[in-house]
Amino acid sequence: MTITDSFFTKWHKECAVLCVLLLPLAACKEQKPAPKPSAKANFVIANPQDVELLIDLTGRITPMRVSEVRPQVNGYLYKRLFEEGTDVTKDQQLYQVDPRPYQAALDNAQGKLNSDLATLRTQTLKLKRYGPLKNMDAVSRQDYDDTLAAQEATKATIESDRASVRQAQLDLEYTGINATISGRISRSIQTQGALMATNQANPVAIITQLDPMFVDIIQPTVEQLRLRSRLANGKLETLRGAAHVPVDLILEDNTRYPLQANLLFTEVVTNQETGSVIQRAIVRNPDKLLLSGMYVRTVMHEGMEKAFLIPQEAVMRGLDEKPYLYIINKDNVVERRDIETQRMQETFWVTTKGVNAGDKILVSNPTSYRPGQKVQPEEGRTPVGVVPQ
Numbered sequence: 001m002t003i004t005d006s007f008f009t010k011w012h013k014e015c016a017v018l019c020v021l022l023l024p025l026a027a028c029k030e031q032k033p034a035p036k037p038s039a040k041a042n043f044v045i046a047n048p049q050d051v052e053l054l055i056d057l058t059g060r061i062t063p064m065r066v067s068e069v070r071p072q073v074n075g076y077l078y079k080r081l082f083e084e085g086t087d088v089t090k091d092q093q094l095y096q097v098d099p100r101p102y103q104a105a106l107d108n109a110q111g112k113l114n115s116d117l118a119t120l121r122t123q124t125l126k127l128k129r130y131g132p133l134k135n136m137d138a139v140s141r142q143d144y145d146d147t148l149a150a151q152e153a154t155k156a157t158i159e160s161d162r163a164s165v166r167q168a169q170l171d172l173e174y175t176g177i178n179a180t181i182s183g184r185i186s187r188s189i190q191t192q193g194a195l196m197a198t199n200q201a202n203p204v205a206i207i208t209q210l211d212p213m214f215v216d217i218i219q220p221t222v223e224q225l226r227l228r229s230r231l232a233n234g235k236l237e238t239l240r241g242a243a244h245v246p247v248d249l250i251l252e253d254n255t256r257y258p259l260q261a262n263l264l265f266t267e268v269v270t271n272q273e274t275g276s277v278i279q280r281a282i283v284r285n286p287d288k289l290l291l292s293g294m295y296v297r298t299v300m301h302e303g304m305e306k307a308f309l310i311p312q313e314a315v316m317r318g319l320d321e322k323p324y325l326y327i328i329n330k331d332n333v334v335e336r337r338d339i340e341t342q343r344m345q346e347t348f349w350v351t352t353k354g355v356n357a358g359d360k361i362l363v364s365n366p367t368s369y370r371p372g373q374k375v376q377p378e379e380g381r382t383p384v385g386v387v388p389q
Contacts, residue, residue: 042364
């Protein structure tokens with residue numbers, strides 16, 4: 001084999017190897033990557049409807065009447081006539097103070113009154129006799145006038161005696177300390193044998209009326225202004241046929257109180273420290289479940305308004321804390337939509353701005369999507385605007 005033949009043989013082998021290496025590259029250029037399938041996205045349809053306006057606020061139970069039991073006379077506590085922690089009725093006797101000193105004072109006042117009445121009778125008879133004798137000059141004019149003046153003085157003394165008798169009778173009655181209202185009485189602060197005084201600092205017991213009870217509700221003034229604005233603009237309708245604004249009570253253990261309260265009035269003075277006003281409601285408490293000072297969560301039924309109920313999981317917030325959600329447009333592309341939320345109602349955000357009827361709201365883990373992303377929409381659960389029963 002010549003040198004030239006050897007060179008061409010080697011060159012042919014290298015060309016063959018190079019062709020083998022370039023063939024896959026050529027094949028790769030001819031193949032196109034398969035399109036990435038669109039992500040599935042669950043959505044709900046926004047439907048406006050009449051939504052009952054429920055305002056969630058904090059309230060505190062306040063008794064309608066509270067009576068501090070205090071002695072009205074001084075003396076030793078002779079007897080306690082009630083069982084602590086039970087219900088008492090108005091005018092029921094609770095305590096008995098030692099009545100003997102006051103009975104003696106009444107007897108003394110009555111005796112003085114009887115003595116002065118006897119003196120008056122004597123003076124009256126004497127004047128009857130002096131009348132004819134005065135006309136005959138058998139009795140001096142001075143004696144007659146002195147007897148007449150003495151009679152008038154005795155009459156005045158008798159009036160004072162009668163007032164003393166009435167006061168002594170009152171003091172004797174006050175030795176029996178009675179309930180001024182019906183309600184549940186507390187423990188007794190003083191025991192038998194203790195000295196009672198009319199000017200003592202502490203009451204001997206406290207009676208609290210437990211049925212019905214007041215509910216003092218704290219409402220921010222900004223919420224009240226917003227409510228009045230919606231009423232004035234016709235966006236809110238009061239509940240038809242409701243004589244009062246109904247209020248639901250949620251107890252501290254998250255159970256709903258079985259009876260509904262009714263709103264009575266709103267204070268006209270604002271608390272400058274908290275920027276809120278007090279609204280007072282009244283509620284029946286036949287089972288004595290509500291106690292004075294108890295905190296409750298109140299849900300006020302203010303009226304009806306046109307709004308959307310957005311599922312809680314669909315609403316997101318940016319760095320500026322402003323709420324927004326994702327809408328799937330007609331081209332099945334995700335769009336961001338800024339909204340304004342008013343309040344939470346069960347598991348929904350109530351909104352009247354930022355959502356249009358018929359919008360497809362993305363609800364399935366919306367944080368995993370991004371605006372501009374192509375999705376495959378699948379209708380999910382209840383349409384927005386309908387509260388599940």
